[in-house]
Amino acid sequence: MLNLKKKLNISHLFCVILFIWNTLYVIEAFRIAPPIQKGQVSATFFPLIISFLMYITIALVFFTSYNQKNVTATSFGQMNKPALVVLVTIFYITLFKIIGYMASSILYIFAIISIFEIKKKNILIKLFYAVIIAVIIYILYEKIFLIRLPKLGGNM
């Protein structure tokens, strides 16, 4: 049992996720239409072929990595900062239309700089950079490429 646990790694977990996705896709395909209707291929025929091939390749990757001796495992600890970036990006997308481009972008840039910084910097310096970058991108989109960005309250 312990041996099996040792052999299973994040690569297998990834295969399981792909397997679940593929199964959901197949279920959805059959929910839409059978692959052949009135003797002709339907809108789900081609996707089902792809799903079938996907099952084969997932199995291949799963068993190949099971037999591999030196599998480099990615620990969840390594994902702390990427997870933080995803989290702040979710907040950014949520706030983007509500508080407008400028305010949301300043906060977002400030957060990303803070995540990426190695040596602790003064908050005011980071805020200064955040404002400068947000203004430059604003000028780039709004003034040079004439693309409207949301203002405070969601107005364009």
Place this chain on the structure above:
Amino acid sequence: MGNLDGIIQGFITFFNPSVGIYAIIGFIIGAFFGAVPGLTSVLAIALLLPMTYSMDIVSSLVMCMGIYMAGIYSGSITATTINIPGAPSAMMTAIEGNQLMKRGLGAKALGHAAFASMIGGTIGTLLLIMVSPYSVKLALMVKTPGKFSLILFALIVIILIQRKSIAKGAIATFLGIMFATIGIDTMKPLARFTFGFDILVQGIDMMSVIIGTFAISELLIQSGEIEKKLEISKDVLSKIRRKDFIPTLEEIKSIGLWRYFKSSLIGFFTGVLPGAGGSMAAFISYAEAMRSSKNPEEYGTGSLEGIAAAETANNAMCGGAIVPMLTFGIPGDATTAVLLGVLVINGLQPGPQLMTKQFHLIAPMFAALLVSALVILPITFYLLAPYFIKIVSINRGILYASIATVAIVGSFVSTFSVFQMAITLIFGVIAYFLRKQNYPTVTLLLGFILGPMLEDYFRRGLSLGHGSPLIFFTSPDSLFFLVLTVIFYYFLMIKKPMIMKEDLVQKKAK
């Protein structure tokens, strides 16, 4: 309009300062992205993609060509100076260039890399101009069943070329095809794979996929590798003097003009191959140069010939990769896949029609590629090379915060939809996990782009054959591509030529 007239007209359009300036801007952007490890020309074009909405299509394409050529060449700068390729295609250059750098000959290595890039880029573009009329004639001969088999051939080759994991390449391709099926069916007004979410009926925007796959995933990867800060020492900088850059006539003669020409041909035809890209072009050319060299013992210790072979080929690849993209809508590498996005998003459909009736939009692009290789590259290199190598020390927090904001805002401006911003993030996360598990993300994008075409021609082909798949074997054009697929399978999987033995040659070079 004859092809030559069209090309001349393209050059006239290009030399209009309001158009030509975009090639210079693109070149500088491309050189910056190519010189910073982690950033690539693909990412640069992906970030600029939303801005092309409000730009003239000719200027957009001209700018993309500048980025493309510069991005490939400038990868050699950090490859030589700090042994980290700025672009994947500079991997072989790193082997030789850094050895020369250690011997105090870094400027010489950089100069030869730039000279070889100039030669390769120029020959590759000239071949593109010469070959494109014939490829259009070829494209016109391919009918619906043949188009299916051609795309199938392209996808299979793309998967087989993923040397380190063909199965993972296949999974990423299938994922791309699956994501492309979300939304309205290609032939009937039927919503598919919405999983009960009405918002998915609109489908997934190509821009979100491109930005998510290349920009957001890179942001996530880099955020996990913050401690690997790259610094370039003052000692290194002091070794780079502008006057040492220029290669001498003797050195060029010792490398041999045939070597440059042969490497250009290798690069160009590798570029034509779907999914091969600059890394493979550089590798094949380098391996061939080592095999046929009079001084093979110099390889791995700082061979100028090795640098010339690799850099000539990876820049010649640019011209080759554009041929299938423009005539068949099949991208030769990641950059041309994103470039295809620029065309499609701006309402241009690749194919023979584009190359005949809308050639006036494409010809300035050829001019931009040629002028970028022949003129802008050496001038920019001579003027800016000492500054480009300092780019490595740029503040990564500021750099990636800027990239993140441009990427997310960019995904918004394509549809003015917060939903597509979320889709961009989701694709960024998917691509991040794929990359962490060594799945190629380029095949995901190619699957997303080519999947709908494959399905469309498959169903149309079946319809023409009254439901019988035999049409794909009886139609001569289709049969040709199916036989070609078998031949490629034989050479890539059974015979396993040197392109499948990359690690072996790298070890030998080391």
